[in-house]
Amino acid sequence: MLSYMILHTRIETCFLVNSISQSVLDSEMLNPSDVLFNHTCSTLSELDMEMIRAVPEGGNWQNIPTHVIKKSARLTQIRKSGGRTTYYGRMKDNLPSYTINTYFNRPGNGTFIHPKQDRLISMREAARLQSFPDRFRFLGSRSSRYKQIGNAVPPLLAGAVAKLFKPGKVVDLFSGAGGLSEGFVQAGHEVILAADSNSNMCETYAYNHPTTKVVQADMHVQSDSLKLLEEIERALAGKQLDVLVGGPPCQGFSTAGNRNASDSRNRLVFGMLDLVRSLQPDAVVIENVPGLKRMQNGAVLNAIDNLLRIEEYSVAVLVLKAEEFAVPQRRRRIFVVGQKERAIPTTPKKYLASIVRGRTRNDVSLATENLPPPVNVSEAISDLPPILSGCGDDIIEYQSDWTDTDYQRLMRESISFDYFIAKRTEQG
Ligand SMILES: C[S@@+](CC[C@H](N)C(=O)[O-])C[C@H]1O[C@@H](n2cnc3c(N)ncnc32)[C@H](O)[C@@H]1O
Secondary structure (H helix, E strand, C coil): CCCHHHCCCCCCCCCCEECHHHHHHHHCCCHHHEEEEEEEECCCCCHHHHHHHHHCCCHHHCCHHHHHCCCCHHHHHHHCCCCCCCCCEEEECCCCCCCCCCCCCCCHCCCEEEECCCCECHHHHHHCCCCCCCCCCCCCHHHHHHHHHHCCHHHHHHHHHCCCCCCCEEEEECCCCCCCHHHHHHHEEEEEEEEEEEHHHHHHHHHHCCCCCECCCCCHHHHHHHHHHHHHEEEEEECCEEEECCCCCCCCCCCCCCCCCHHHHHHHHHHHHHHHHCCCCCEEEEEEEEHCCHHHHHHHHHHHHHHHCCCEEEEEEEEEEEHHHHHCCCCEEEEEEEECCCCCCCCCCCCCCCEEEEECCCCEEEECCCCCCCHHHHHHHHHCCCCCCCCEEEEEEECCCCCCCHHHHHCCCCCCHHHHHHHHHHHC
16 A cells, blocks of 8 residues: 555645645755645535535536535536536546546536545646646646646647657747647657747746747737747747647637637637748647537638648648547547648557447447557556645655556656557557
8 A cells, every 4th residue: 555545544634744845845955756746626615515525436417416406506507408427527547537628626617526535636636637747847826727737738649749750840839838849849859939928828838848948929919929930030040940839729619618700819820820831840730629620610620721731731630539649538639730741641659549438428438449448547646645625735745656557657757658658558
């Protein structure tokens, strides 16, 4: 049994032993590889606590008794209209999680209840389910950190796309915390510049990518876009840009929001294409939600495709399942990939089997490919210390003997991705 488990029975108030102050960390008395960042979860109201206690592992709002449902106008409405079965969901240890969105600080917008503890998942647990290595630290306001994690491209998914190209110089637009960049760096690329309009995003990005130039620029503002182009040209110093990547905001395309064609955020993708025209990179990667395909009956995707072809790129549209690339999460994302020189493979190499949903939420099976199973929630987070709802700390000590699975070793960066996949494939 892991040593911290003894703690579990003793946690009665909101604290965690071994919490480390920033000043101690700054003075470098501790090796960053012995710490755990952002293991803190959101506070819930008494009513929310009553609700989540009623939901068993793998369950959802349908498990909440009527007398509790009646206390909540929202739940009463969900029951009347038959809301999504992911709402008020509790994760299942032996499956990948559902999509981690930006609302994992609330129980009612997805499946964010810890599989075993009566609380929501912590930011670190969400980051693990997004495949961010543990050295990656999220900074800025609390609400921003939820956005940084939930909006990110899982680095392992980004890495699979990055491997389609020869390692080279990359610029990341709408870079957020840097999930997409992290995947490209892990695949051997050099991200020379990243840009985002939000200061919290830029702060997290800069902390985790100290050698990348980070530019805070609003792509809706023409003068910012022009300044950004100048900064990119300066960073390139006459060299050719290999890959321009970017995940423009996707609220307008998302099935979770209303697909609103007039949402000004939808225009940002065309701002990115203006930069493609000016910079003529060897390759372009535009990441988004699969809803992009259906936006305006496909007209938005067609327009992107046409603009890339006018600039003489061959174009492939990849819809990828994160769990096939070792992300312990069911998340679908679209990648529009343009390449100057050659046609693009229709899909990157898959490593693990995907999940196929049957008639009900818990009726799932593995796709019948001869691949090892996807990484599940328990494999991803079982080593993280128990905390009470609303508790945890931003920096705690992590003891190496807590690590229990190969995925956890991968996140602690004590094994490589290639070793992880080779071993899992061997085990079948
Ligand atoms: C979906 S997130 C990108 C996530 C990122 N690719 C990752 O993997 O971590 C979209 C980002 O676009 C930024 N953004 C929104 N409006 C913007 C604008 N007008 N100009 C530049 N960035 C903007 C947001 O701050 C947000 O970080």
